[in-house]
Amino acid sequence: MYPTLIRTPGLARFTAHVDDERQAQLAKFGDQHHPDGTGAKYYVGMADQAREDTENAAESVNGPRWSLILLEEVYQALAEADPARLRAELVQVAAVCAAWARDIDSRPHPMVCAHCGEQIETSEIRNTWSGPLKVPGVPECASPRYHIDRPECRAASGRACDEQKAAHQARTAVRTPDPAVRAGQDDAS
Ligand SMILES: [Zn+2]
Structure with missing residues (x-):
């Protein structure tokens, strides 16, 4: 087992499932190396729009929605060209996914x-x-x-x-292989 203390309830389970998924990806695609393809101007515009949508939803009668929260984080990552900041945004995307899964698990x-x-x-x-x-x-x-x-x-x-x-x-x-x-x-x- 990993010698890391995970403090967030439910996160060890989520991480174990991410580990399984990564193993499946590695088996299927191998170690992947691609250009980022991020930082385009339209992603910046979409990130602004997504932030506005999330804020509007939070103030509406129905309240915040996971779909909008995740979209906002995803577009923020796509808008980022700097590798260090992009990486930090990807961690935020993963953290929102973990929080969403935890919410589903606790319903x-x-x-x-x-x-x-x-x-x-x-x-x-x-x-x-x-x-x-x-x-x-x-x-x-x-x-x-x-x-x-x-x-x-x-x-x-x-x-x-x-x-x-x-x-x-x-x-x-x-x-x-023996049929008997x-x-x-x-x-x-
Ligand atoms: Zn019945």
Whole structure:
């Protein structure tokens, strides 16, 4: 593990996912070297416009929006020709992305059944829903939940759990080229 102390809640998880993504990029494209292509005048104009949009949204009844906040940071980066300042802006873009992902991760579950589409009541003294385990990278609010007290919903939950288990086994199974051994592995799952 990295010997760096990450102080921001949720950031270690986000960073681990960025690391996974970078590994995938490296596998696909290798180490990339391109010209920046930043600093054009129209990017400066777009950065000004984006800042204005963000400020207007913050003062409106609906308040700030992540889409506008990220756009502002992106255009500020694109407007920057100086490598040191460009790099600092890229870190700001990444920090906004991390904050946005953290917000998504911390949203409460809407408690709508993934089978019947109706509201699932909440209770402090008993379980009211069932569903597959949360998948890493999928936020709590987007993980399927099902009525625990309705047989059809509960059956759908069971199928979702089975599908998740099968998908996990397919990902982790050590595949052997020997068809006889593979048939045995498939039977076991
Ligand atoms: Zn239901």
